[in-house]
Amino acid sequence: MTALSLPDARALVMAAMTACGHSAGAAETIADHLLDCELRGLSFGGLARALSIAERMRTTEAPPRPLQVVSETPVSATVDGGDQVGYLVGMHALRLAMAKARAQGVAVVGARNTWYTGMFSYYLEKAAVAGLAGMIAGSGPAVVAPHGGTEARFGTNPIAFGVPATPTPIIWDIGTSAVMYGEVRLKARLGEKLAPGQAYDATGTPTLDPAAALEGAFGVWGAHKGSGLALVVQLLGMMTGAAADPPGVSDCGFFVVLFDPGVLTDRDDYRQRVAAFAESVRATRPIEDGHAVRMPFDRSAARRNETLRRGAIDVPEAVVAALRAEAVSG
Structure with missing residues (x-):
């Protein structure tokens, strides 16, 4: 793994996105989304996705049109x-x-x-x-x-x-x-295997090979x-x-x-009732030897705060090298 500071990670994504044809503003929008995924520990939707974007644009003949x-x-x-x-x-x-x-x-x-x-x-x-x-x-x-x-x-x-x-x-x-497309693409890029029961190859046989899964079905x-x-x-x-x-x-x-x-209702009162209900869910007695009960998005918010305090993310070396190559390919 390669440790990248958050500014360096953002700059790398922006350089790769501008190199494949995006404006600076569009590259910033893409980078913000991908970096948020990395901050939250969702690496399959993070910097590796910039490689998939560049590859897709490079293999598409017709240029994109205005929205x-x-x-x-x-x-x-x-x-x-x-x-x-x-x-x-x-x-x-x-x-x-x-x-x-x-x-x-x-x-x-x-x-x-x-x-x-x-x-x-x-x-x-x-x-x-x-x-x-x-x-x-x-x-x-x-x-x-x-x-x-x-x-x-x-x-x-x-x-x-x-x-x-x-x-x-x-x-x-x-x-x-059972497994997200980005996860399968990232595992194929890194030479890793899928978990059992996640995918089938083109013949319908269960497979752990992400490349075979991309030709078959999840x-x-x-x-x-x-x-x-x-x-x-x-x-x-x-x-x-x-x-x-x-x-x-x-x-x-x-x-x-x-x-x-x-x-439908008083919006401030609703927000307060939602917050109180969320706290009651978190206060649920956990199962024996279990962790505290969380609300959806609690883990993401906590992981993002932790990563922001650290100021860096860990990215597979192969992804960093490929992004640096993309950044100079334009």
Whole structure:
């Protein structure tokens, strides 16, 4: 592992992103998202993802197009992402949704023709800090087999919910696959194995090889219940106009619903009641020899604070070397 100071890590990502064609502003947006993942210990969505972005852009012939709002009402909008990376499209969709939710109390925004939208908790934290509650669901290329099957039909299909609270928002963010796409790509890059039961190869045989899994299918999370949730998330993503099974890494659906709790109740009182309820959950008697009960996002917030105090992150040497090569390739 290589220890990188946080400023050096940010500069490295920005250099790689500008080298592959992004403006300085776009590179900053991408770097902020990837660094937040690293701060929270989610390395599969961190600096290694910058390599996947550069590789995808290098192997795509048509250049990305400008973002375009193709339909809009006071409470809704549909965004064509122009095949730009999802970190940029997701932030554009979030800003639209936040503005509409502030003005109208509720907003539904969908985006399509994008890819790699990142951690939905990243977006929902920004909404929750602004006092808004919401949900984000996302569909993508078929890489996950439904329960009982070995052929890909779903995307990894993350879904997340966020609610404003003090001192940190309540955010529950999960993928509906047994292993996330970024984890598989990172393990393939580092020559590591998958855990048993996470994936199948192209013949439907269980595999620990991430490269074989990328040619086959990942398992679904949560057996038949997780499979049902994955199906619903796929349908929500398709509501943006995204394809059910787009080719390669493309045309992910990004479905955002935000609302102001103040349209239903006193928003300050609600925030206080949420905080009190969260404390009651944390105070639950743990199982014998177990750890204290946590609320969703507690671990992420604590890990981020710890990493910020340290001022550095540990990144695989192979990832750092590849990023430095990307940074000078432009």
